[in-house]
Amino acid sequence: MNILSKLTQNEVNRQKNSLNLIASENYPSPKTLQLLGSIWNDKYAEGYPGKRYYAGNKYADELEELTCQKALEVFDKTGEYGVNVQALSGSPANAVVYLTVLEAGDTVLSLDLASGGHLSHLHSTSNYLKFFKFANYSLQSKKQGSSIDVADFAAKLKEHKPRLVIIGFSSYPRKYEFAKLCEIAHEAGALVLADISHIAGLVAAGEHDSPFKKDEQGADFVTTTTHKTMRGPRSALIFAKQEYMPAINKTIFPGTSGGPHLNQIAAVGQSLLEILGEDEYPDKQSFIEYSQQVVANTKSLENGLEEAGVDMVMPTQNHLCLVELPEGVDSLDMQNRLESLGIVTNRNTIPGDDRSAWRPGGLRLGTAALTSRGLDAEQARELGVAIGSVITDSIEDKQVKQYAQELANMLHWYY
16 A cells, blocks of 8 residues: 555544544445546546637536536526536635636625625735725624624725626525525625635525526626535536526636536536435435434534533624634634544634634534434534533533544444
């Protein structure tokens, strides 16, 4: 066994024997992983179906057309959208939209990072600030419920007159209505990008409102990764109203990219078949049942954390919850401590955070991955109690480590 084989086996063992609560990770089906390492990897297919720059793409054309068709079947009930499946991941997908619709000096309005925004949505560290400006909208105060501040959203639109508004977040535990926010943005003359990377699976299952709507209530562009709540490979999809699709396609090829990764496209296609019920994940559950269990497990996890005396930033309504760490608890130390006990989490900024981004004031926890392994609501509650007890330092580490290993051994492992 060479060194790469050993490293791979070590990673298999780490994943199998730990409890993954990172909200942006999941376990795709074995069929999906097989396609990532399949013969599709070997083929160059610059261009689009019917118009490639290489020979030998008969089946590549069929593959890409099928994946596009299934993506639209999953998400678009309006008939107003097209889709591009060649984006390599979420941040480049967002960049494609920027490069398609923005001119130098244009402003992008997005949620600020501490409130749950994403780095790819143009914040102070973005290289795209060489070309574009950014402004942020915020959440209401904690006393008001920490939901999106619609009044602030409307005021920032009026003040900054952005060309593009981003609705979509990476650490926001609440549901929200796309129609209302899209209408406000469109009335102000802005285009709307809905980044649903975290909630795409919930949208597909009807567990969250959808940005795919007619006319002014719908987003002009929708981007998503495919590996989080969709339970697919690391890849991305870009949807757009039909009038913008030719420009999106041109920005990807030849504007910014070469040959698409057909192995990724095939793997995305497999995950879409599983969402549609045309194939099965190993647990034999429908995707709707799985998504409903994700939401139920997250609420149970949160209940367990609160039972152990831990505060939440706001009540969860989706696949993730945000822990507000007590004063004096270092988030990096806590993340490392939990990992040493077999519980994998990630530290995260929270609204109003005055700690550094490297050692922020919260932990973000998600249940999509463990739900794929068969976690139920009572197990999620018990796990929340265990994590909360570590945070409040009211339990011995060795007890939690033993508990985490026993739970990991009980859960499914499909690889």
